Amino acid sequence: MMMQSSATKPRRKVAPAAAAADGGGFDSADKQDQLLLSSAICNNEDLGPFIRRAFASGKPDALLHLLRHFARAKESEIEEVCKAHYQDFILAVDDLRSLLSDVDSLKSALSRSNSALQSVALPLLSSLDAYLEARNVSANIHLALGSVASCIGLMDLCSRANLHLSGGNFYMALKCVDAIEAQFLDRTPSSTLKNMLEKKIPEIRSCIERKVSKEFGDWLVEIRVVSRNLGQLAIGQASAARQREEDLRIKQRQAEEQSRLSLRDCVYALQEEDDDDVLSVGSESDGKSENGFSGLDLTPLYRAYHIHQTLGLEDRFKQYYFENRKLQLTSDFQVSSMTPFLESHQTFFAQIAGFFIVEDRIMRTGGGLISKMEVENLWETAVSKMCSVLEDQFSRMQTANHLLLIKDYVSLLGVTLRRYGYLVDSLLDVLSKHRDKYHELLLSDCRKQITEALAADKFEQLLMKKEYEYSMNVLSFQLQASDITPAFPYVAPFSSTVPDCCRIVRSFIEDSVSFMSYGGQLDFYDVVKKYLDRLLGEVLDGALLKIINTSVHGVSQAMQIAANMAVFERACDFFSRHAGQLSGVALRMVERSRRQFPLTKSRAAAEEMLSGLLKQKVDGFMSLIENVNWMADDPPQSGNEYVNEVIIYLETLVSTAQQILPANVLKRVLQDVLSHISEMIIGALYGDSVKRFNVNAIMGIDVDVRLLESFADNQAPLFSEEEANQLKTALSESRQMINLLLSNHPENFLNPVIRVRSYNTLDHKKVVTISEKLRDPSDRYFSSFTTRGAKQNPKKKSLDTLIRRLKDVN
Secondary structure, eight states: OHHHHHHHGGGGOHHHHHHIIIIISSOHHHHHHHHHHHHHHHTTOOOHHHHHHHHHTTOHHHHHHHHHHHHHHHHHHHHHHHHHSHHHHHHHHHHHHHHHHHHHHHHHHHHHHHHHHHHHHHHHHHHHHHHHHHHHHHHHHHHHHHHHHHHHHHHHHHHHHHHHHHTTOHHHHHHHHHHHHHHTTTTOSOHHHHHHHHHHHHHHHHHHHHHHHHHHHHHHHHHHHHHHHHHHHHHHHHHHHHHHHHHHHHHHHHHHHHHHHSOTTOOOOOOOOOOOOOOOTTOOSOTTOBTTBTTOOOHHHHHHHHHHHHTTOHHHHHHHHHHHHHHHHHHHTOOOSSSOHHHHHHHHHHHHHHHHHHHHHHHHHSSSSSOHHHHHHHHHHHHHHHHHHHHHHHHHOOOHHHHHHHHHHHHHHHHHHHTTTOOOHHHHHHHHHTHHHHHHHHHHHHHHHHHHHHHHOOOOOOEEOSHHHHHHHTGGGTOOSSSSOOOSSEEOSSOTHHHHHHHHHHHHHHHHHHHHTTSSOSOOHHHHHHHHHHIIIIIIHHHHHHHHHHHOOSHHHHHHHHHHHHHHHHHHHHHHHHHHHHTTOOHHHHHHTOOSOTTHHHHHHHHHHHHHHHHHHHHHHHGGGGGSOTTOSSOOSSOOHHHHHHHHHHHHHHHHHTTTSOHHHHHHHHHHHHHHHHHHHHHHHHSTTOOOBOHHHHHHHHHHHHHHHHHHHTTTTTSOHHHHHHHHHTTHHHHHHHHHHTOSOGGGGGSHHHHHHHOTTOOHHHHHHHHHHBOOTTOOSTTGGGOOSSOOOHHHHHHHHHHHHHHHHO
């Protein structure tokens, strides 16, 4: 069989099969597969991958065909080999036969495996298709669920944003809008919804900005009223604190005065109750109030600022806020020409004070809304404008009280704003610059008041029926001569002019101190004292001089004015102490700086007026000296008529005057009157009306002088011994002249030592003239000293010698 097979081989067209292997019957892909398969078989590699791929592609026949083709190709090779190696070829044919058998077995096994695989894989493929479809559906469902969840979150944020918008909670609404924009805008699957969000988000932000801007605008309107009330309340608190300080100082002065006037072993302590109702300044415990001012609500401002920060418009809002507040401040500077500044100044300054209190609060709590430098710039502008307004208004004012009212309020403004750290020195400088004008106006007002008080006085002793009148008119000015309260009704030694003028001067001191106080100058006593001296030395002294020179008629009025001047002297001491106490100066410093009595001119004029009127009265009585018998045969024993009348008048005068005039004033007046009487006596002896007189007449004049000296001695209970002697010295000229005329040795007048000791008040000319008139009763002629050989009285001779010697000296 093998032989037959081999004999028939050449007729099987082996070569064409080899040619086919070279590519005649296959395309390029089949050629590639054939080469790979041939290479694997030749290399004795595993054919499993080729088989799996053939079944995977559903073309096992192609593999089988390739295997067959490979077999034929190998058969051709075998045949060739067989030709060369026949025996080997026979063996190879046998092997090949065996291999074909294996191939068939393999083919059958592959067919059976394919069938089994097909039967198993078909249900799996169906399940796989179902699984893939289910997975696609699941993915779509998950995508839909994610979209729904995203929409739910978006709708929730939108709902919350709407809720916050309707509730006015703009910040939370903006946070919701920001969350929508950040979390959902780019992830929204719906283009419609995305377009809606892109459109509505800017609109919502714009709406919120408009609403907070409106709220801020309303706040700007309301804050002006709140600022005015805030400023008034803050200045009111400063005023209350100042009043408490004043009350404390008054109590302290009262305690010091009481201690000074009381016994040494009495100790007085000033006890001041704690004041618990003082509002703290600059408290930061309340976020909506300042100094307890519950009307100050900064919430709209801070909300608008916060919203603009959230919107990214912080700088723009800062600028907008600053410009609006600056415009408001500029508007606050406007002074109405329809309303007097005196009526509007409190509102004007309170508005500005409230403005800067609010700005200070915003600067400290606003989170950088306004800087300290910006506030300081606004304050510098405000100070400059307020100084300008004050300069203008002060220049127009002609009433001291108006200046004082405005000054007090400005000083309270300074105290209030200084507590918030604002510099107020420029305002205080304006006040200090106008102190001269204020005091000039105050002096003018006091001049009018003093003139009216003097014009209304009847110059009668003031009657006080009640103790409160005594306290009001005497004790309040420390005019009392004793600490013992008198019985009522009480007749004061002064007239109504004294307490009226004291009230005017005290008011002047208090107004002056009030103007100088709290003005930046701590030591202002010298200034107050300077203007007080002007008031007393120029105004009061001038008014008293005028009233003395024009309106005093009669001794009683002149005496009352002189008594008033003595009381004014005590009052001036009170004025100095009162000014020192109000100025915070120690009493010892006041005593050290005390000057002379400032009313010296009016006091001298009053005493001169009283003396002049008394002299006129005395002149009426002294005219009776004409009735003296100058050539009397006997000297009068009880004095001449004129001197008796004069002494009666003087005794009556003293009994009346000692009730109201101080002893020193009464002494000066009496001394002046007695000196005038002495001059009148000398004048009578020296005058032409008396041609001659004798020793008896001189002895009568000696009695008259002795009576006057006795009157002076009788005033010893009223005066000291020295003052009583000073009264007698007022009669020294007449006494010395009488002593000279009655002297046994008148030529002693020529002795300088004796003249200085005993005749120092006499004038040589008067001595000569009066001595020439003295004639002895036995003389028949006036010039008896020319009778040379006659026998003369030694006394007369001595007198003639004196006359002759004095004439030679002259």
